[in-house]
Amino acid sequence: MSEWQDQSEIFNGTSDTALKDSRSADGNDRRGTTAFVFGEELADIADRDPRVAVLTADLARSNRAVDFQQRHPDRFLNVGIAEKNMITAAAGMASCGYVPFAATFASFAALLGCEQIRTDCAYPRMPVRVVGHHSGMSMGFYGTSHHSLEDLGIMRTIADLTVVCATDENHLRAVLRASMDHPGAMYLRLGRGRDPEVYPTVPEITFGRSIRLREGSDLTILATGSTVRPALDAAALLAEDGYSTRVVDMFTVSPLDKDEVVSSAAATGAVLTVEEHNITNGLGTAVAETLFEAGVSGARFKRLGVPDEHVLLGPPAALYAHYQLDATGIATQAKELMR
Amino acid sequence: MSLSTVRPATAASPELLARKAMFIRLETVRLSRIAGAGHYSAVFSAAELLAALYYSELRVDPENPRDPQRDRFVLSKGHAAIGLYPVLADLGFFDPALLDDYTRLGSAFGDHPDMKKIPGIDFSSGSLGHGLSIGFGMAMAGRMSGADYRTWVVLGDGELAEGQIWEAAMSAGHYRLGRLRAVVDVNQLGIDGFTKDVMTVEPIAQRFESFGWATQRIDGHDLPSILAAFAGLPDADDGRPQCIIADTVKGRGVRRMELSPDWHVGNLVGADYDDVVAELSAGLSGGGDLR
Numbered sequence: 001m002s003e004w005q006d007q008s009e010i011f012n013g014t015s016d017t018a019l020k021d022s023r024s025a026d027g028n029d030r031r032g033t034t035a036f037v038f039g040e041e042l043a044d045i046a047d048r049d050p051r052v053a054v055l056t057a058d059l060a061r062s063n064r065a066v067d068f069q070q071r072h073p074d075r076f077l078n079v080g081i082a083e084k085n086m087i088t089a090a091a092g093m094a095s096c097g098y099v100p101f102a103a104t105f106a107s108f109a110a111l112l113g114c115e116q117i118r119t120d121c122a123y124p125r126m127p128v129r130v131v132g133h134h135s136g137m138s139m140g141f142y143g144t145s146h147h148s149l150e151d152l153g154i155m156r157t158i159a160d161l162t163v164v165c166a167t168d169e170n171h172l173r174a175v176l177r178a179s180m181d182h183p184g185a186m187y188l189r190l191g192r193g194r195d196p197e198v199y200p201t202v203p204e205i206t207f208g209r210s211i212r213l214r215e216g217s218d219l220t221i222l223a224t225g226s227t228v229r230p231a232l233d234a235a236a237l238l239a240e241d242g243y244s245t246r247v248v249d250m251f252t253v254s255p256l257d258k259d260e261v262v263s264s265a266a267a268t269g270a271v272l273t274v275e276e277h278n279i280t281n282g283l284g285t286a287v288a289e290t291l292f293e294a295g296v297s298g299a300r301f302k303r304l305g306v307p308d309e310h311v312l313l314g315p316p317a318a319l320y321a322h323y324q325l326d327a328t329g330i331a332t333q334a335k336e337l338m339r
Numbered sequence: 340m341s342l343s344t345v346r347p348a349t350a351a352s353p354e355l356l357a358r359k360a361m362f363i364r365l366e367t368v369r370l371s372r373i374a375g376a377g378h379y380s381a382v383f384s385a386a387e388l389l390a391a392l393y394y395s396e397l398r399v400d401p402e403n404p405r406d407p408q409r410d411r412f413v414l415s416k417g418h419a420a421i422g423l424y425p426v427l428a429d430l431g432f433f434d435p436a437l438l439d440d441y442t443r444l445g446s447a448f449g450d451h452p453d454m455k456k457i458p459g460i461d462f463s464s465g466s467l468g469h470g471l472s473i474g475f476g477m478a479m480a481g482r483m484s485g486a487d488y489r490t491w492v493v494l495g496d497g498e499l500a501e502g503q504i505w506e507a508a509m510s511a512g513h514y515r516l517g518r519l520r521a522v523v524d525v526n527q528l529g530i531d532g533f534t535k536d537v538m539t540v541e542p543i544a545q546r547f548e549s550f551g552w553a554t555q556r557i558d559g560h561d562l563p564s565i566l567a568a569f570a571g572l573p574d575a576d577d578g579r580p581q582c583i584i585a586d587t588v589k590g591r592g593v594r595r596m597e598l599s600p601d602w603h604v605g606n607l608v609g610a611d612y613d614d615v616v617a618e619l620s621a622g623l624s625g626g627g628d629l630r
């Protein structure tokens with residue numbers, strides 16, 4: 001193997017795992033990674049379901065839509081670097097019976113394509129699945145133009161739009177399968193395809209219903225997408241300090257599983273929300289609204305996310321550590337909340 | 340308003356510019372290694388263009404990077420910033436040692452240029468399709484304020500698929516912004532493959548002309564042609580905006596990268612790194628099939 005050596009070889013002998021993480025940002029080889037099964041899973045679904053179509057905007061290599069393209073070239077559409085055209089074209093296809101998955105970096109899907117999503121997908125209830133991958137700050141040193149720390153806030157404000165975060169490979173498979181018969185438009189928020197495992201097998205899911213991954217009595221951590229794995233790891237760290245932590249995967253951000261939010265607060269008396277998103281108007285805000293309106297009083301509560309500022313640039317792992325979105329940071333914040 | 344106090348660029352020889360283009364390529368390789376990833380091929384296609392612009396054509400002053408009278412430059416294909424930073428450092432906009440922290444946590448220097456952090460960057464970019472509108476606004480501001488600076492925008496060919504490019508082209512043509520100059524790096528590829536296969540952007544000249552622009556088509560690796568094209572551009576504020584369509588080869592200078600869709604982002608390791616440095620240090624030879 002020449003120039004395209006695996007990351008582990010490239011950085012052999014260096015302890016800088018942050019750098020190790022930084023390569024596969026767009027358009028390149030993903031040898032050695034398994035998690036980005038977007039194209040493959042959709043190709044499997046398309047073998048059985050003629051409604052599936054996949055669109056992308058010059059990022060088929062990045063999001064692995066190429067895997068779909070190879071197996072179903074007749075239902076694949078690359079529009080070039082034209083995201084708004086892609087999303088509205090998907091709406092047009094949906095009006096003719098297709099269930100189109102339109103995929104690009106989350107920053108361009110949700111921010112650039114926002115009005116197209118609202119007006120052409122959500123309002124007319126078109127079964128378009130807008131797929132925003134490399135969300136949050138997983139593009140690392142690509143900087144603000146490629147960060148997507150506002151997408152949950154924007155998307156969850158749109159009526160008739162289901163907003164879902166994929167947690168890992170198996171969860172993504174479940175989401176894609178279940179999405180086929182879900183009415184109306186969806187926004188699917190994906191990580192960068194290197195998401196560590198949470199679900200050893202493909203889970204049973206229902207949109208709007210969360211998944212309790214760990215039982216606990218002192219505190220509940222509500223996480224979504226990329227923060228679920230570190231939340232579980234944080235719970236293990238907290239156990240060493242004597243705290244019993246419930247962890248819930250709030251993979252549907254809109255509509256929110258309000259029952260689980262309220263009952264978790266009542267059962268554990270403390271709630272920490274964790275998201276790779278601006279602290280404003282994401283999962284934490286949705287949970288706060290729910291708790292306050294439900295009249296839950298006395299529960300300790302904190303939102304952990306990215307502060308309301310444009311974040312630093314750097315390799316993703318370094319950013320997660322810096323903004324306390326890794327296991328250690330989450331555990332630290334949890335202990336602060338419990339103090 | 341007073342007119343330009345910015346030192347006019349000194350005309351440079353093609354030989355000097357060829358050395359600068361080599362420097363741009365070598366620095367791109369070096370910085371990519373620091374990051375563990377880099378947009379080699381998008382810089383390599385534009386290396387001669389960037390060298391000619393910064394070492395011969397642009398009226399900018401590293402001592403006074405915010406001079407209101409300076410020429411404006413927008414790298415609309417912002418992912419080529421890794422090739423621009425070394426140029427700005429070399430010209431004295433900032434300490435070259437700062438680049439040793441390229442892409443590290445908290446560095447000013449990431450994959451895309453940031454005007455808030457880096458002297459010499461006139462506008463941040465990274466989201467493709469915005470640059471020509473920025474340039475349109477800058478050129479319009481120049482007209483409104485009576486300044487005589489020129490505005491330069493470097494675009495990718497794949498980027499021309501963005502609708503906003505054509506909104507900007509239409510507006511600049513409508514307002515006859517004669518000091519707006521677009522340079523399109525037609526390196527034939529985007530990420531997913533050849534633009535002619537993914538999304539046709541040709542005929543670029545006719546498209547710009549139909550929006551009221553003047554166009555020239557040149558070999559974007561041939562420095563005398565680039566210099567001649569720049570030298571021939573009219574300077575009047577009221578006139579057709581100017582589009583230079585530069586035929587280039589994505590990855591030019593490193594055989595394995597030339598016109599290869601596998602190298603939009605890559606990382607050279609081990610002996611490959613040394614091989615590529617040696618190949619680049621020998622300078623551009625023939626080849627690099629244009630079109």
Ligand SMILES: Cc1ncc(C[n+]2csc(CCOP(=O)(O)OP(=O)(O)O)c2C)c(N)n1
Nearest residue numbers: 058381465466467495496497498528529530
């Ligand atoms: C709005 C937007 N969509 C997608 C991307 C991701 N992207 C980065 S570079 C690139 C391909 C650019 O092709 P081209 O404009 O031809 O530039 P080249 O790299 O060939 O110089 C894409 C799709 C982006 N940066 N911005």
Ligand SMILES: [Mg+2]
Nearest residue numbers: 496497528529
């Ligand atoms: Mg190109």
